[in-house]
Amino acid sequence: MGSDATSPQTADTGYTTSRAFLEALAEGGVRYVFGNLGSDHPGILEAYAQARVEGREHTLPELVICPHESVAMAAALGYAQVTGVAQAVLVHVECGTQNIGGMLHNAAKGRVGVLLYAGASPYTQEGELFGSRNEFIQWIQDVHDQRGIVRGYTKYDNEIRTGANVKQLVHRALQIASSSPQGPVYLVGPREVMEAEAPTRQADVAHFSPVAPAALAPDVVDRVAEALAGARQPVVVTSYLGRDHEAVPALVELCEAAGAGVLESVPAHVNFPADHPLHWGFQWNDQNHNPLLEEADVVLVLGSDVPWIPTKNRPNARARVFVVDEDPLKDQMPLWHVPAELFARADLGTAVRQLSRRVAELADAEVVARRRERAAAEHDRLYAARAGREAPDGETITPEYLVACVREAIDDDTLVLTEAITNYPTVSWHLRRNAPGSLLGSGGGSLGWAIGAAIGAKLAAPERTVVSLVGDGSYLFGVPSSVFWMARRYDAPSLTVVFDNNGWNAPKASALGVHPDGTAARRNDFGVHFTPQADLPGIAEAAGGAWGRTVKAADELKDGLAEALAVVRSGRSAVLAVQVAGM
Structure with missing residues (x-):
């Protein structure tokens, strides 16, 4: 194309892939787009400006300007962790993508739903399409595999190639991000595609709901419940059951029914009330033995990546260990193993309610009462020892x-x-x-x-x-x-x-x-x-x-x-x- 060629113009309708993309986010429950903007986002900015002029800002998520990409990701994670609803982060091509690396790790390992969107360098350079390259940086930021930068941490990645199905891609991405185990997803869109006209009638978000919670099979419920009911000293270990707030009182019911103590290992949530007499405290990088874990004869691991450190404080070799988790094999961790006789995949809240009902049917009330009394005494001892440390060292703040x-x-x-x-x-x-x-x-x-x-x-x-x-x-x-x-x-x-x-x-x-x-x-x-x-x-x-x-x-x-x-x-x-x- 000669130098006097006229660049193609955007669609007469004004309904672009960028606008459809933003509408799809809002339809999927995204209230905020935490954004760090660049040369790949003119279509996004134009869509927001048009919405303000036309009085339809409510149809798009609110754009929150973030001077650093890492903060954008952290803010999106905080919102999603409080609400359970995935939010969106918008960054600039591969440079912005790399700047969210640490927080992307946290989203993946913390199992938090978030949709990441990055533009891609325009794929035309002679003005063949509207949005073609017009800044030197767009050659420098063109890399072989931009999506590959994040693939080790995301549940899903894709490229928006046309506005004809952009809503389907967004709804699918949010569906995957929001399905258990939740996690980050990544979409990229070249500028020409995001500036192009899109059809106004597209996929229905109602057809992209998260996968329904999974329950334990009846024989698994019986096997685990019988072990808990018949145990001498049962222990539950958990790290992230409390992401589901309703699962916490359900776990209280289960532990009271079984007379089981609870250890929180590397917790990122309130998994069990700390003041409850069955709460046996916390494990982090403890470099010593835990007699409560070592003396247990039945250990139920309910949602934990690191229930103990094998070289320091593992259960005894004779203990019966059961793992129930939404992610029981940790297939994204190359080295991981817990010596359990049973691994089961299930929604934690659903599984706990199933087990609670069955344990209540099987357990001997007098035996459970004695277990609970011993557990309460241990709880009081542990917390009394810590309370003695809650004093300054002279004027030094501990x-x-x-x-x-x-x-x-x-x-x-x-x-x-x-x-x-x-x-x-x-x-x-x-x-x-x-x-x-x-x-x-x-x-x-x-x-x-x-x-x-x-x-x-x-x-x-x-x-x-x-x-x-x-x-x-x-x-x-x-x-x-x-x-x-x-x-x-x-x-x-x-x-x-x-x-x-x-x-x-x-x-x-x-x-x-x-x-x-x-x-x-x-x-x-x-x-x-x-x-x-x-x-x-x-x-x-x-x-x-x-x-x-x-x-x-x-x-x-x-x-x-x-x-x-x-x-x-x-x-x-x-x-x-x-x-x-x-x-």
């Missing part, structure tokens, strides 16, 4: 004291996000959350989730107070300059409490776990200190007008927490950096 003060300052309805890393166990043991849905973790291992997720959580539940408990490393990973700018723009205030130990404690702990007497240990030379120390609240103040304060002495802590919470409840974000012992 992590246990900090969490205890947070527990006293918040109410049951407060939504707490935890990313305290080496203080994960401290948060679990001393925050003692009871209400389903009142505590969330990322479910994965990539840091920087919490403060961005707090934005999505607040948008999902604007009436709730949102508090994030994070390490100083997690806080910096979270791109606080972007987070607090967004929090102010979108009226999504939260309180961030930073465990400020002036460094990365996790790598130090890992090094000590492998080389307890090594050179690094002898010289205390781990290369993990943050020196000079950063002004953590100052970042939030500068970027988003947040309230900020650093607390160094124990007698300042309670007043600092009270003031910070008052600020947040008045509509302004707050960051309280608390210098704690620990490095």
Whole structure:
């Protein structure tokens, strides 16, 4: 085509693939598109502008501008974790796709539904189609396999090749993202396709509902229930059953019927009320034996990726182990095994209700009463030992004291996000959350989730107070300059409490776990200190007008927490950096 050629124009109808794509998201329950925009998104931006002019903004999801892609993903995850409804993230070709890598890991490992959309570099360069290449960057960003960047983490990926079936692709992607086990999906769309005319009549979202929950087969119910009913000391281990809030009271009924204690291993949710007498506490990277697990004769694993660490605290070899999970084989984990006599795939809430009814029919009431009495005594012993640690060390603030003060300052309805890393166990043991849905973790291992997720959580539940408990490393990973700018723009205030130990404690702990007497240990030379120390609240103040304060002495802590919470409840974000012992 010569230089004087006229580029083809967009459709006369104005109904483009971009508009159909956005409508399909809204039809599928997506309320927010968390977006970081680029040269591949003109059709998207035009569709939003036309909707505003024509007064039909309600037909499209709200666009939330995110200065960093990682924060966009974290916010989408926070919203989906609170509501159970997948949201959308819009990023710029392969560069933006790579910038969401850590949060994509969290979505996959935490089993959170989210739809990722990225443009692709235009596939014409001479003006053959409307949307053809017109910027130098579109040659540089053209890669061999953009979808391959994410394929190890997504449940589904596809390319939008025509506007004729774009709604079908979006509805199918959301159906897959929302079906158990939930997870991320990825769509790409070249600019020419997204700018082209699309038919207005397309697929019906009613035909793309998530897969219905699966139940246990009757013989499996009998086998597991008989083992629990006849056990001497049954134990239930769970990590993420509490994603389904209604499954938590069902698990209480099952454990009361069986007289079984509950261990939460690496929990990212409230899986069982911490104050319940059958709650036997938490396991994280515990480097010692757990006698409650080792003495159990029947162990039921209900939704857990790491129910124990085999070299440290596994059940005894004679214990009967049963695994019930929506993902019982962990086929995305190359090395994984639990020595169980039965593996069953089922919706956890459905399975627990089935087992509860059958155990109640089979169990001897007097035997169960004795089990429950022993379990309650163990619960009291465990928590009494922890309560003794909830005091400062002179004027030095200990992590246990900090969490205890947070527990006293918040109410049951407060939504707490935890990313305290080496203080994960401290948060679990001393925050003692009871209400389903009142505590969330990322479910994965990539840091920087919490403060961005707090934005999505607040948008999902604007009436709730949102508090994030994070390490100083997690806080910096979270791109606080972007987070607090967004929090102010979108009226999504939260309180961030930073465990400020002036460094990365996790790598130090890992090094000590492998080389307890090594050179690094002898010289205390781990290369993990943050020196000079950063002004953590100052970042939030500068970027988003947040309230900020650093607390160094124990007698300042309670007043600092009270003031910070008052600020947040008045509509302004707050960051309280608390210098704690620990490095």
